[in-house]
Amino acid sequence: MNYFLAGDIGGTKTLLQISAADGTRAPLLQKSYASAGYAGLAEILDEFLREAGTTDITSACFALAGPVSGRRVKLTNLPWKVDADALAARFAIGRVALINDFEAVGLGIAALQPADLLTVQAGNPQAQGVRVAVGAGTGLGVAWLSWQDGSYAVHPSEGGHMDFAPADATQYELLCYLQQRHGHVSYERIVSGPGLVAIFEFLRDSGRAIPSAPLVAAMQEGDFAAVIAQFASHGETAACMALELFISIYGAFTGNLA
Structure with missing residues (x-):
């Protein structure tokens, strides 16, 4: 059996899940870790994969709270540097992808159902209009979504670092x-x-x-x-x-x- 590894890596929590690569089975294991208790992502993965009892990982994708530079990410609110190629070599994973955490949020919006949504203030939504995703956690994430070629493209940013403008x-x-x-x-x-x-x-x-x-x-x-x-x-x-x-x-x- 081949498996897919997914992770949401934030300043407070690291969430990991391993599932069958064909997507037909329930996750083999899901775990949450306190990020600050570890020296880096590799240390958490050692513990997680040992508990999962498998090393047959064909591909992995990690969403990280920080700007992606090529195949590397330096997390904004943790003293961690994550290197996709180093992880692939250490854990013998065929393909490893790193994306910004709010790119993952933007991609996940399409999977939401009406029951998952809460309207804070009603408006007049425009079909295929530009969307923005904002989320406060350890930091402040921002991503825009624009309609391109029949689906939404996600544009992650570090918009939370804009200068604060007081209103009163x-x-x-x-x-x-x-x-x-x-x-x-x-x-x-x-x-x-x-x-x-x-x-x-x-x-x-x-x-x-x-x-x-x-x-x-x-x-x-x-x-x-x-x-x-x-x-x-x-x-x-x-x-x-x-x-x-x-x-x-x-x-x-x-x-x-x-």
Whole structure:
């Protein structure tokens, strides 16, 4: 049996799946790994393929959070460099392809069903019109899709690194706050998991929001962004303020792309 290996490689998680190359069977194995716990993708693949119990990989495709340069990728939010030819040689894989993670998102849109979609704001969609895919995670991914020769072509980008443009006085103060930390402030510094934490810290440090004792305690124990989102879902004031500002900037950024 020959197998196909697929991976989604991000700054927080690495997701791997191995399936029959003919696509007729359920995946042999699916696993999620904490990316920061490993020195590189090859180390994760060693562990994954050992658990899968097979080395008969005929082809592989990895979607990575970073710009693709030929057969190599340097990840944006991890100190990793991935080389397709080195992986092919090490694991005896016939063909290895590297694509940008948001190229993979764009390609996957065509497979979505109506039940997979949620309309945030109704509009008047144009058949074969230009599409944009945006997603905040460890970073901020962007890709455009244009109709060409009977199907959509995907154009990945590093659009999340565009300069942040504040829309009001509060956002301007947020920009100044983050410039003291980073110098250059891109949208990714704000519209991302770490960005949600930065917004929360800005609101706290500027005196606009006073976090509750349970929120402060929870943030000392877990993932900061996840904790803020969880407390916001239960109505905690400081967390809600952070999430509202996050969503406002996220929405404006997406609207500008459209």
